[in-house]
Amino acid sequence: MHAGTTAPAALFGCRDIALDLGGRQILHGIGLQVRRGEVLGIIGPNGAGKTSLLEVLSGRIRPKHGRVEFEGRDVTALPLYERARLGIGRTFQTPVVPDELTVGETFKAARQACKPYLTRFDAEYGAEVVGFKFAADVPTAKLDALDRRKLLLACLLMRRPKILLMDEPAAGLINSEVDEIDQHIRLLSKDMNIAVIIVEHRIELLEAIADRVMVMDAGATISEGSLAHVLADAKVHAAYFENVVEGALT
Numbered sequence: 132m133h134a135g136t137t138a139p140a141a142l143f144g145c146r147d148i149a150l151d152l153g154g155r156q157i158l159h160g161i162g163l164q165v166r167r168g169e170v171l172g173i174i175g176p177n178g179a180g181k182t183s184l185l186e187v188l189s190g191r192i193r194p195k196h197g198r199v200e201f202e203g204r205d206v207t208a209l210p211l212y213e214r215a216r217l218g219i220g221r222t223f224q225t226p227v228v229p230d231e232l233t234v235g236e237t238f239k240a241a242r243q244a245c246k247p248y249l250t251r252f253d254a255e256y257g258a259e260v261v262g263f264k265f266a267a268d269v270p271t272a273k274l275d276a277l278d279r280r281k282l283l284l285a286c287l288l289m290r291r292p293k294i295l296l297m298d299e300p301a302a303g304l305i306n307s308e309v310d311e312i313d314q315h316i317r318l319l320s321k322d323m324n325i326a327v328i329i330v331e332h333r334i335e336l337l338e339a340i341a342d343r344v345m346v347m348d349a350g351a352t353i354s355e356g357s358l359a360h361v362l363a364d365a366k367v368h369a370a371y372f373e374n375v376v377e378g379a380l381t
């Protein structure tokens with residue numbers, strides 16, 4: 132960076148997030164920030180609170196304490212659908228598409244979930260970005276796991292999100308399919324300048340796409356930095372009990 136220039140402002144982030152679920156404290160003072168086009172990976176052992184954090188960031192759950200900020204604005208009190216309208220998109224670990232619909236009906240439902248309704252051109256745009264090529268009359272029940280993920284991503288992209296919160300986008304996919312997801316995330320972040328927060332267990336995927344990685348354990352952040360930095364961190368090894376197997380932290 133040249134002298135006198137400042138780092139680009141964060142697009143999205145949270146401060147001091149605390150969350151209780153079922154009478155138990157699940158998140159303890161979590162803070163993070165992402166800039167446009169940046170990919171932040173979140174890893175941590177099972178039950179660390181990664182999905183719960185995405186629920187708070189997307190607006191599905193209100194935290195007990197703390198703030199979620201988007202473009203400098205406090206959005207903590209906004210529900211999921213209002214955050215989606217602002218440009219905060221969320222994908223889920225399991226790609227649930229309505230099996231009784233066709234591809235065309237799914238796109239139509241997604242278009243009509245927006246106000247004002249999005250157009251066919253918006254749907255075509257979303258499909259084009261992720262290379263989703265099925266005809267409108269194909270039943271979604273016929274799609275495999277990768278194409279379901281692509282369909283849901285296309286439905287999100289038609290809203291032109293500025294940030295995507297992705298929960299294990301490679302879950303249930305084989306290696307060649309993971310490579311395709313990797314390419315899509317690169318395109319979305321580096322070419323389209325969309326910020327991405329991705330919860331992911333597969334180290335090889337994070338190695339390919341993450342600019343920074345944050346490690347959670349027992350509801351707190353225990354390490355942060357480059358992937359190499361966090362993998363060398365003794366606190367991270369202790370959290371996983373040295374349980375690093377074949378490129379996947381479990």
Ligand SMILES: Nc1ncnc2c1ncn2[C@@H]1O[C@H](COP(=O)(O)OP(=O)(O)OP(=O)(O)O)[C@@H](O)[C@H]1O
Nearest residue numbers: 152153154157175176177178179180181182183184
């Ligand atoms: N609705 C709920 N009520 C009570 N406890 C919950 C609820 N949802 C999650 N938890 C608990 O919160 C903790 C964090 O769960 P969470 O799913 O966020 O972790 P995670 O890091 O995403 O785990 P995984 O890698 O297994 O998906 C766990 O101990 C879980 O049992």
